[in-house]
Amino acid sequence: MGFVKQDLVNQTQLPLDDRGLAYGDGxxxxxxxxxxxxxxxxLHLQRLRRGxxxxxxxxxxxxxxxxxxxxxGAGLKVLKLIYTRGSGGRGYxxxxxxxxxxxxxxxxxxxxxxxWQGVTVRLCRTGLARQPLLAGIKHMARLENxxxxxxxxxxxxxxxxxMDCEGLVIEATSMNLFWAPETSHQTPVYTPPLDQCxxxxxxxxxxxxxxxxxxxxxxxxxxxxxxxxxxxxxxxGVWPVSRLEDADGRELARWQPGHLHRDLQHQAHLAxxxxxx
Amino acid sequence: MGFVKQDLVNQTQLPLDDRGLAYGDGxxxxxxxxxxxxxxxxLHLQRLRRGxxxxxxxxxxxxxxxxxxxxxGAGLKVLKLIYTRGSGGRGYxxxxxxxxxxxxxxxxxxxxxxxWQGVTVRLCRTGLARQPLLAGIKHMARLENxxxxxxxxxxxxxxxxxMDCEGLVIEATSMNLFWAPETSHQTPVYTPPLDQCxxxxxxxxxxxxxxxxxxxxxxxxxxxxxxxxxxxxxxxGVWPVSRLEDADGRELARWQPGHLHRDLQHQAHLAxxxxxx
Numbered sequence: 001m002g003f004v005k006q007d008l009v010n011q012t013q014l015p016l017d018d019r020g021l022a023y024g025d026g027x028x029x030x031x032x033x034x035x036x037x038x039x040x041x042x043l044h045l046q047r048l049r050r051g052x053x054x055x056x057x058x059x060x061x062x063x064x065x066x067x068x069x070x071x072x073g074a075g076l077k078v079l080k081l082i083y084t085r086g087s088g089g090r091g092y093x094x095x096x097x098x099x100x101x102x103x104x105x106x107x108x109x110x111x112x113x114x115x116w117q118g119v120t121v122r123l124c125r126t127g128l129a130r131q132p133l134l135a136g137i138k139h140m141a142r143l144e145n146x147x148x149x150x151x152x153x154x155x156x157x158x159x160x161x162x163m164d165c166e167g168l169v170i171e172a173t174s175m176n177l178f179w180a181p182e183t184s185h186q187t188p189v190y191t192p193p194l195d196q197c198x199x200x201x202x203x204x205x206x207x208x209x210x211x212x213x214x215x216x217x218x219x220x221x222x223x224x225x226x227x228x229x230x231x232x233x234x235x236x237g238v239w240p241v242s243r244l245e246d247a248d249g250r251e252l253a254r255w256q257p258g259h260l261h262r263d264l265q266h267q268a269h270l271a272x273x274x275x276x277x
Numbered sequence: 278m279g280f281v282k283q284d285l286v287n288q289t290q291l292p293l294d295d296r297g298l299a300y301g302d303g304x305x306x307x308x309x310x311x312x313x314x315x316x317x318x319x320l321h322l323q324r325l326r327r328g329x330x331x332x333x334x335x336x337x338x339x340x341x342x343x344x345x346x347x348x349x350g351a352g353l354k355v356l357k358l359i360y361t362r363g364s365g366g367r368g369y370x371x372x373x374x375x376x377x378x379x380x381x382x383x384x385x386x387x388x389x390x391x392x393w394q395g396v397t398v399r400l401c402r403t404g405l406a407r408q409p410l411l412a413g414i415k416h417m418a419r420l421e422n423x424x425x426x427x428x429x430x431x432x433x434x435x436x437x438x439x440m441d442c443e444g445l446v447i448e449a450t451s452m453n454l455f456w457a458p459e460t461s462h463q464t465p466v467y468t469p470p471l472d473q474c475x476x477x478x479x480x481x482x483x484x485x486x487x488x489x490x491x492x493x494x495x496x497x498x499x500x501x502x503x504x505x506x507x508x509x510x511x512x513x514g515v516w517p518v519s520r521l522e523d524a525d526g527r528e529l530a531r532w533q534p535g536h537l538h539r540d541l542q543h544q545a546h547l548a549x550x551x552x553x554x
Contacts, residue, residue, distance in 0.1 A: 013290035014298060016359070016382060021291060023419040024301035055420075056427055082293070085423075091451050092419070092426035105293060129406035129474075130442060134420060141418030142300040142369070143332075143411060146362075149369035150333055165407060174368050197406075 020084030024141030027051040031079040032235045038069040039272050040234050043202035051137035057085055060102050078109040078235055111236050118242030118257045119158035124148040125247045128164045128197040136200040149173040159231045164197055169218045175231040176204040179218055182225045189264050190216035203234040206271045224253035228260045238268040297361030301418025304328040309512045310354040315346040316549050317511050320479035328414035334362055337379050355386040355512055388513050395519030395534045396435035401425040402524045405441045405474040413477040426450045436508045441474055446495045452508040453481040456495055459502050466541050467493035480511040483548045501530035505537045515545040
């Protein structure tokens with residue numbers, strides 16, 4: 001498939017027959033942009049291309065995409081890219097000549113730096129279905145994440161952890177999970193494999209590429225005994241978990257964030273430009 | 278939760294921040310309307326209400342919905358209702374005061390009556406993930422159906438059958454599956470249970486309510502030995518399967534549609550008004 005040469009549009013609306021709307025038939029990326037420079041940009045583009053391969057969509061023209069972040073001006077922004085299969089096709093059937101739609105929105109952003117000190121995280125009741133065909137990519141059919149995030153309103157709870165149907169811990173609702181086993185005092189830190197479900201975040205990928213992280217499965221029962229837990233993504237950075245609670249809000253474990261926590265966070269925040277090199 | 282009193286809008290666009298678009302966070306119904314009278318209307322409303330309970334959304338005001346089909350005029354139409362959680366919330370987090378969006382589109386429709394004589398159906402490689410929380414409802418996060426429908430372009434193949442990760446046959450890409458076991462010469466006909474995945478179609482429900490259908494699981498290996506297979510939905514009616522092929526297009530079985538096939542089809546087409554009572 002060739003590239004789709006298409007104007008990038010900062011749109012506020014999409015037609016009702018857009019397949020992204022109708023079926024979740026599309027992809028998105030949420031990119032941290034500092035003074036016009038997108039962070040972890042190559043990893044975002046890599047995941048977008050991978051998603052296109054999985055969904056059988058032509059990838060967007062990267063020359064168009066490359067120009068976009070610089071136009072956002074000074075300061076810290078979050079850029080949301082949405083890339084759908086466009087309109088057409090009959091029902092679920094794909095359009096013979098798909099014309100994907102690439103739209104974007106940007107807004108000013110400040111990370112929640114208080115959460116860099118430590119957060120409360122809870123276990124969600126909502127489980128992730130195992131769907132290896134869609135695992136890892138950031139597609140738009142994200143109802144499981146919505147249901148999981150709907151399990152709590154308490155603003156003191158920063159994130160929820162999702163398990164799959166086998167009881168393996170996979171990720172948080174909008175972040176990846178990092179964990180250090182009981183006896184660990186140094187890196188590598190582990191992160192659950194995402195070959196069955198979950199979204200492979202770009203910060204997670206950056207830390208894997210740096211060999212700061214390794215993939216290793218984790219069952220829920222192991223969580224309270226971990227030396228450290230973190231949740232993180234490429235926009236907010238890394239939050240050390242200081243309190244873990246069950247789905248009813250009962251405390252399962254507490255941690256005093258220490259140097260093990262701060263080491264991983266430092267690596268992550270270097271990668272995101274939140275601390276200097 | 279109260280009802281949402283809201284104007285029904287025949288819109289052509291939705292805002293980019295609509296959660297239906299962003300996350301598949303919404304429901305839809307596709308309703309056959311004959312001369313202003315919606316077919317299986319109560320079952321469509323029932324499924325919509327059930328979907329609202331599952332997603333934690335207030336149901337739409339039915340007084341508004343009730344008035345809509347009559348405005349579509351004479352002839353056969355397909356009415357598509359889309360009911361999303363609306364805009365708002367921060368990321369996956371739900372808006373504190375959700376204002377769902379109810380939009381619709383209608384178009385003239387003719388059923389593919391040639392397919393009432395018999396169709397070719399193939400097995401899909403795409404499997405359905407087991408997600409009991411979302412099973413049965415017609416939510417908008419339908420990437421699995423899109424991937425499955427993308428497996429073939431041959432217009433002679435009318436539908437594809439989807440299995441779950443355990444090898445149970447669940448449904449077709451946009452229809453439910455009905456089957457008669459080897460020795461069967463009469464109703465009840467079976468249909469796979471949909472407690473783990475799949476969409477519980479309104480025609481399927483109508484036939485269950487009439488005791489013409491019963492739920493019974495089916496493994497893929499049993500398919501070629503069935504006395505009869507059908508696929509059907511509330512818009513197209515029921516298509517007898519005359520040829521079953523594997524995911525590579527190799528023939529697995531053939532049937533000559535006979536009176537067993539026509540009996541179930543007749544019941545279904547009575548329920549949809551395609552034949553007189």
